[in-house]
Amino acid sequence: MALFGVRRDDFARLISDARSIRLPAYGRRRALLTLILTHLAVGAAILFAPTITFRLATDAIGPHEGDAYSARLPARAWLIYQIRGDSSTWPSASRVRLLEDGNPLGPPHTGHAKIRDRGGGAYSHWGRSFVFSVSDGTDPRTNGRVYSIEAPLTLDPLILLFLASIDAIALIIYGKEASAFVCAHHHALIPVIAASIVALAVLSSLGTFGTVTAAAKGTPGDMDLAVGVLAHALLACTICVAAWIGSAGLILAFTKDRRKSISSVFLSAFPISIVLLAILTWVALAIPYGKIIAFLLLLVCGSFLSRWHTTRSELGRSLLALALIIPFALAFGIWMGLLWHGPTATLSGSPSGDLAFYASASWSLALQAYPLLNIGYEASVLQYVNMLFPAIGAMFVDAPGFDPFLFIAAGGAASYVLLTASALHLYVADRRPERLSLLGGAILILAVLAAMRYPYWVVESIPVVFVPALTISVWCMATLGRKNPRWALLAMLSALLGTALSKVVAASILVPIGATTLLKTVTRWPMKLKLLASAITAVFLIYSTYMMIRYFPSSARTFNFGSEAVRIGGFAYICRDIAILLLGALVFRLSDWTIALVIAGGFLSFLIFSALFHINFVCATLLAGLMSFATVDNSMSLRIHAVTAFVLALPAAVFTDPAGASTGFVWVLCMGCATLAAWVLAASTSTSELPYRDVRRALIVTSASAAVFSIVALAGVAKGHIIVDSGWNRGTPELTPDVRDIWLAVRHDTPSNSLIFVDQSNGMDSLIGGYNSYSRAGQRRVFLADYILDLELRNNPTRRREVLAINDGVLDGSLPPSAVQTRRKYDGFFAVLPQSRVPASNWEKVHENRTYALYRIPG
Numbered sequence: 001m002a003l004f005g006v007r008r009d010d011f012a013r014l015i016s017d018a019r020s021i022r023l024p025a026y027g028r029r030r031a032l033l034t035l036i037l038t039h040l041a042v043g044a045a046i047l048f049a050p051t052i053t054f055r056l057a058t059d060a061i062g063p064h065e066g067d068a069y070s071a072r073l074p075a076r077a078w079l080i081y082q083i084r085g086d087s088s089t090w091p092s093a094s095r096v097r098l099l100e101d102g103n104p105l106g107p108p109h110t111g112h113a114k115i116r117d118r119g120g121g122a123y124s125h126w127g128r129s130f131v132f133s134v135s136d137g138t139d140p141r142t143n144g145r146v147y148s149i150e151a152p153l154t155l156d157p158l159i160l161l162f163l164a165s166i167d168a169i170a171l172i173i174y175g176k177e178a179s180a181f182v183c184a185h186h187h188a189l190i191p192v193i194a195a196s197i198v199a200l201a202v203l204s205s206l207g208t209f210g211t212v213t214a215a216a217k218g219t220p221g222d223m224d225l226a227v228g229v230l231a232h233a234l235l236a237c238t239i240c241v242a243a244w245i246g247s248a249g250l251i252l253a254f255t256k257d258r259r260k261s262i263s264s265v266f267l268s269a270f271p272i273s274i275v276l277l278a279i280l281t282w283v284a285l286a287i288p289y290g291k292i293i294a295f296l297l298l299l300v301c302g303s304f305l306s307r308w309h310t311t312r313s314e315l316g317r318s319l320l321a322l323a324l325i326i327p328f329a330l331a332f333g334i335w336m337g338l339l340w341h342g343p344t345a346t347l348s349g350s351p352s353g354d355l356a357f358y359a360s361a362s363w364s365l366a367l368q369a370y371p372l373l374n375i376g377y378e379a380s381v382l383q384y385v386n387m388l389f390p391a392i393g394a395m396f397v398d399a400p401g402f403d404p405f406l407f408i409a410a411g412g413a414a415s416y417v418l419l420t421a422s423a424l425h426l427y428v429a430d431r432r433p434e435r436l437s438l439l440g441g442a443i444l445i446l447a448v449l450a451a452m453r454y455p456y457w458v459v460e461s462i463p464v465v466f467v468p469a470l471t472i473s474v475w476c477m478a479t480l481g482r483k484n485p486r487w488a489l490l491a492m493l494s495a496l497l498g499t500a501l502s503k504v505v506a507a508s509i510l511v512p513i514g515a516t517t518l519l520k521t522v523t524r525w526p527m528k529l530k531l532l533a534s535a536i537t538a539v540f541l542i543y544s545t546y547m548m549i550r551y552f553p554s555s556a557r558t559f560n561f562g563s564e565a566v567r568i569g570g571f572a573y574i575c576r577d578i579a580i581l582l583l584g585a586l587v588f589r590l591s592d593w594t595i596a597l598v599i600a601g602g603f604l605s606f607l608i609f610s611a612l613f614h615i616n617f618v619c620a621t622l623l624a625g626l627m628s629f630a631t632v633d634n635s636m637s638l639r640i641h642a643v644t645a646f647v648l649a650l651p652a653a654v655f656t657d658p659a660g661a662s663t664g665f666v667w668v669l670c671m672g673c674a675t676l677a678a679w680v681l682a683a684s685t686s687t688s689e690l691p692y693r694d695v696r697r698a699l700i701v702t703s704a705s706a707a708v709f710s711i712v713a714l715a716g717v718a719k720g721h722i723i724v725d726s727g728w729n730r731g732t733p734e735l736t737p738d739v740r741d742i743w744l745a746v747r748h749d750t751p752s753n754s755l756i757f758v759d760q761s762n763g764m765d766s767l768i769g770g771y772n773s774y775s776r777a778g779q780r781r782v783f784l785a786d787y788i789l790d791l792e793l794r795n796n797p798t799r800r801r802e803v804l805a806i807n808d809g810v811l812d813g814s815l816p817p818s819a820v821q822t823r824r825k826y827d828g829f830f831a832v833l834p835q836s837r838v839p840a841s842n843w844e845k846v847h848e849n850r851t852y853a854l855y856r857i858p859g
Contacts, residue, residue, distance in 0.1 A: 447625020
């Protein structure tokens with residue numbers, strides 16, 4: 001067999017000859033030193049990559065369409081550096097900024113149609129093509145202003161490919177020496193590497209390297225932000241773990257077996273913890289003194305753990321696993337919080353619209369738990385779908401220093417890693433010893449990393465936080481249902497309730513997974529179990545039908561059908577589609593046809609309509625990983641099949657994040673190390689022939705280093721020496737400290753039963769326009785701010801123009817607010833206007849800052 005004209009025997013001989021090469025000792029030392037210096041040089045080139053600024057000459061600017069103009073940017077700036085543009089695979093890769101007389105314009109990454117139709121400084125850098133607009137719609141070639149490009153340079157990927165090739169050749173030649181060196185010095189290698197990384201963080205925090213940009217260039221942080229991301233990550237993790245412990249106590253309160261293993265109790269308790277969180281949150285928000293009552297109820301639930309008779313060694317291993325996972329969870333939460341934080345007293349925020357919506361929902365729920373009003377649009381209400389995590393945040397809205405944006409971004413991301421890795425630890429610990437292997441563990445880690453849209457999705461769609469752990473729990477109960485049908489019923493019920501309180505679409509795959517084990521034995525069931533199974537199935541079908549009728553039409557109008565490879569294109573997405581086909585075939589090889597059909601159906605739904613069913617890909621990939629890790633050792637073909645499929649699914653999860661590839665690498669490190677810790681601590685409980693002891697020691701050092709690194713890096717962020725920013729709003733920031741200040745004034749300086757009118761644009765994608773969910777921070781009803789969430793206004797332009805005209809009439813002073821038809825009567829009317837807009841002469845100014853003013857409108 002020949003590959004590219006080279007026979008396999010010749011290739012094997014070539015490798016053997018390469019390995020037989022032996023240089024003198026001084027030659028090996030010189031080669032090793034050269035390799036180390038090369039890596040250091042490349043690392044320095046990445047760390048100290050320059051940012052260049054150059055002017056767009058008027059003769060280089062050409063007309064495009066409408067308000068859009070075009071120019072062509074150079075692909076290569078200098079030798080090993082390039083100016084990277086957006087592409088179908090990485091649609092947010094560009095980090096260039098457009099400056100007008102030194103002032104930044106934006107937003108970036110805007111579609112060409114929007115640039116053409118709306119202008120306003122929006123721009124797009126796609127490949128080498130640069131399409132942009134100016135602030136006031138004038139011609140940039142004749143308006144006398146200077147337009148320049150600020151471009152952070154990136155290292156040419158060919159340099160990294162060349163270095164990887166050199167490493168591969170060196171590994172082939174010196175593989176035996178490298179293996180012997182690692183075996184002889186493995187106890188020192190990890191501490192030395194960890195110490196080096198921590199030392200690098202310390203030097204960066206002290207400003208030794210100047211200002212280090214870890215993601216995108218942005219505004220330096222401050223101490224409040226650094227402390228806030230850590231505090232909110234810890235808060236969310238504490239709440240999730242406390243609810244999980246409380247639900248385990250509830251299980252022990254109703255069982256006679258006091259010697260159940262930790263894994264069996266806590267795995268079955270996780271769906272209950274979601275329900276318990278919902279109940280405690282409702283009590284805290286809806287009942288007088290509810291927060292105290294909810295805390296006491298949680299203590300009562302947890303008190304039943306005193307009846308548990310578990311072994312000290314099992315408890316110690318589980319606590320050690322939790323201790324090793326937490327630093328990685330906090331590190332990921334800190335990273336996401338720094339990237340996507342909202343506005344503070346001194347810093348502008350850089351969140352996307354979905355994050356702003358979920359964060360602002362906490363203010364709505366804190367104001368009124370039932371019914372859930374859309375206080376961004378006075379005439380509509382919101383559904384409780386996907387609202388559990390924001391509701392948890394609503395309990396703390398009045399706490400000093402609490403920030404819903406940080407709770408969602410930092411707390412949600414940290415909770416995702418903590419819950420997922422902990423559930424995996426419990427699952428692996430519950431498996432039989434002979435089913436544990438190094439290859440199985442590697443496949444499990446790959447599955448967890450690949451089962452993700454992109455890392456920011458954890459924050460962007462916060463209900464995702466609970467889904468992986470719920471999937472693991474449901475799968476565990478479903479496998480137990482093969483022997484006891486009651487477990488299968490519990491799997492169905494847990495999937496139904498768990499998804500209703502988290503990501504509702506996941507019910508379409510998790511509920512059928514619980515039902516698959518019932519099909520073969522249902523005829524032998526008692527009548528009570530048959531009726532109960534029928535009732536759960538009926539509720540699921542009714543619920544699914546309602547959700548499809550309620551939300552599918554609007555989703556179909558908003559998003560295009562097809563997978564992301566079809567809708568967007570790009571190498572990473574194409575690889576994921578190929579991986580889905582391989583994973584679909586893999587599950588048919590690993591399980592019976594009923595389970596395989598359900599999982600394959602989840603993959604198929606994603607391929608048909610990925611915008612709506614992306615969570616099904618996550619669940620199906622995790623399920624494929626859980627089945628693979630215990631069975632891949634059965635045959636070589638299964639090993640190759642599984643590894644190939646999960647590796648192909650990985651690039652889309654790592655390289656397509658809106659904040660850039662750096663977030664993908666942080667995701668791999670944090671989630672990968674947390675999963676490794678979970679697996680190793682579970683595997684080492686029963687398998688002695690594998691080198692788990694050394695790996696466990698290395699994990700302890702790595703976890704401790706991650707904790708120290710996070711604290712040191714936060715100190716650097718607080719001093720402004722390390723900048724971590726999403727780069728999402730590289731133009732003029734929308735959510736500024738002045739925006740925060742004016743809505744705080746609305747909350748403090750207006751009566752609770754007031755109606756607020758706000759000046760807004762007609763842009764549906766603006767965070768202070770049609771997507772102004774931040775207006776909920778004022779905790780007052782707003783006549784019209786966030787109309788994009790109302791299906792009628794979003795899909796009916798005529799009705800939207802009518803409501804906007806009424807709003808403009810009040811703001812212009814031509815229409816008295818008392819003449820506006822509203823859902824209820826109000827005690828007062830107020831308006832939030834930019835300082836550039838002249839108010840009516842009889843309005844009374846209540847509060848102002850540099851950008852906005854709050855006015856009282858006479859009734």
